[in-house]
Amino acid sequence: xxxxVQEESLTNSPIRIxxxxxxxxxLREWKPRWKDFDEVVNKIVxxxxxxxxxxxxxxxxxxxxxxxxxxxxxxxxxxxxxxxxRHEDVGTMWLVYSFWLFMFRGAxxxxxxxxxxxxxAQFTYEMGASLQEIVERTWLVNRWGxxxxxxxxxxxxxxxNGFIKVRYWLMFQKSLMYLPPPEHxxxxxxxxxxxxxxxxxxxxxxxxxxxxPRRGNLF
Numbered sequence: 001x002x003x004x005v006q007e008e009s010l011t012n013s014p015i016r017i018x019x020x021x022x023x024x025x026x027l028r029e030w031k032p033r034w035k036d037f038d039e040v041v042n043k044i045v046x047x048x049x050x051x052x053x054x055x056x057x058x059x060x061x062x063x064x065x066x067x068x069x070x071x072x073x074x075x076x077x078x079x080x081x082x083x084x085x086r087h088e089d090v091g092t093m094w095l096v097y098s099f100w101l102f103m104f105r106g107a108x109x110x111x112x113x114x115x116x117x118x119x120x121a122q123f124t125y126e127m128g129a130s131l132q133e134i135v136e137r138t139w140l141v142n143r144w145g146x147x148x149x150x151x152x153x154x155x156x157x158x159x160x161n162g163f164i165k166v167r168y169w170l171m172f173q174k175s176l177m178y179l180p181p182p183e184h185x186x187x188x189x190x191x192x193x194x195x196x197x198x199x200x201x202x203x204x205x206x207x208x209x210x211x212x213p214r215r216g217n218l219f
Contacts, residue, residue, distance in 0.1 A: 014044045049073045074103075088150045090136045 013027075018040055021027050032040070047053055049072050057066040077096060084092035097116050104113035123132055141156040142149055
């Protein structure tokens with residue numbers, strides 16, 4: 001990953017700083033073993049992705065470095081969440097939700113924070129175990145039935161809505177040359193919901209229901 005960035009960014013790259021190389025040429029000539037490479041990566045993670053390291057940077061009046069570290073941390077968190085969505089890893093999604101709850105509240109994004117808090121409260125105090133598993137399985141849709149290809153259900157609905165709008169709008173325009181009546185719009189607009197209800201295989205490439213990863217004791 002570090003060797004694919006542009007040459008300009010290598011001048012002050014974390015890997016060059018960790019290795020204490022003076023020139024880019026030294027970095028190009030570095031041929032580590034896997035153990036050495038993993039050791040350097042762990043040092044980069046500890047030094048450039050942790051919140052307490054960002055506070056240390058602020059203590060040294062380097063505010064740019066502090067915000068850079070916080071950005072890297074948040075970007076990696078979002079990457080972990082996106083990867084969990086693709087692989088239908090609900091347990092990891094819950095783990096990220098536990099961080100986002102406080103991050104959203106601290107950043108002043110109270111609507112998002114309240115949504116996550118309400119969801120946690122429902123799962124903790126209102127829903128039984130079976131209902132929790134059912135609700136969790138409605139979060140993701142695997143259109144292709146292949147591992148690593150899941151997408152959020154609301155995105156799948158938007159894809160179907162866009163397909164319906166474009167396809168049937170053009171069909172009406174070409175064949176009837178007038179705006180479709182309201183009953184047609186209602187009938188075709190309902191198709192995206194009917195598709196999901198009729199094609200159970202879309203929900204997941206995993207069976208049975210009990211194989212959904214369970215979240216840990218976060219709260």
